[in-house]
Amino acid sequence: MNNIGNINNIKYDGNNNDSKITTIETPSKVILFGEHAVVGGYMALSMAVDLKISGLLECYDYIINNQQPTTPEPIIIDLIDLNKKVEINPQDILNINLSNYDNDLKYVASTLKNTVNYLMDKNLMKLNPINNNIKPFKLTITSNIPISCGLGSSASIIITIIKSILTVHNLILSKEEISKIAYTVEKEVQGIASITDTSTIIYGGALKIKDNKIKPIENNDFNNLLAGCQFLIVHSERRIKKTAELVNEVAKHPQKRQIFKQIGEIVEKAEFVKNKEELGKLMVENHKLLNKLGVSTEKLNKIVEIGQKLGYGAKLSGAGGGGIAIILINENKKEDLLNELNDLGVLGIYDCIIKY
């Protein structure tokens, strides 16, 4: 890892109108139904959640003053939670080769490359050795999203970096365009991906995704039912595998086609349930199929059992292999539920607050 470099030129003065320090916040997501099968073209139902990544974005003085730098400055992305840093000169971004980056840094490197590529294709950015139009910045990232556990931390970091690049260059892209870049990154790093995580985080609220297109949930009875539901996010255990590995393992599962189809059928039914009991039951059915796909664990299964007994239902959420489960809670039994989860021993319990 390189040194931090000379950041003396960064104006870090929150009270000075000339300085450019911005905080960029990006939420996370939970998948209520349909993970994995969604990459096969079936429907998923997901929600943006108010656990977030915060990026402190700092620009160099000469950018604020619209001048050329006297010496070239790097782009620095400081990943506090990982204790790792990416430092790159703007003119090297297009030559990024992901295989030179360690696994933890691939999302960052791919986002830099794909965002700059997209902006250059659209003529919104130039790379010219004399007048280098890609501006350096420093981005310090912290997160209260548990990393790599099914809450879409990869999507959240991708979007934080895209928004930072746009902010530094005073550019605005539509949600659709940001989604396009973000999906390209998830796909490049994972090999196989859907737009679910990135689009949910960009658009916010609860959404349906099918065939890599997003659709709002139009059934108002279901929207009202969802609004009255309380979900708990339970961080079961550390996930050893990343989403990239899990989706690639699922792709080789001999019963993949049949299980994806069955998951798809459950998701199609979900929007038409009448009450929490029916919704919880479908969650458990979806979980059982994810278990069959090989992405559950003993502990996740135990949490789902508890969620079924003391709530309306539960399932693992995200790519699985450990990580999180989501429980639809029954207010009258919440205390008993929390006690059983604590007795089992879990890494964390969060109220699921939907981020619109």
Ligand SMILES: Nc1ncnc2c1ncn2[C@@H]1O[C@H](COP(=O)(O)OP(=O)(O)OP(=O)(O)O)[C@@H](O)[C@H]1O
């Ligand atoms: N706070 C963070 N700082 C740096 N990198 C992060 C951070 N959060 C996520 N990442 C990157 O995202 C990777 C985790 O992505 P992964 O897709 O495996 O899990 P996830 O997105 O949390 O879960 P899922 O894809 O199941 O929703 C990390 O290994 C790291 O590369």
Ligand SMILES: C[C@@](O)(CCO)CC(=O)[O-]
């Ligand atoms: C497992 C998966 O379906 C969801 C991960 O949160 C992968 C994807 O859709 O890209």
Ligand SMILES: [Mg+2]
């Ligand atoms: Mg991910």
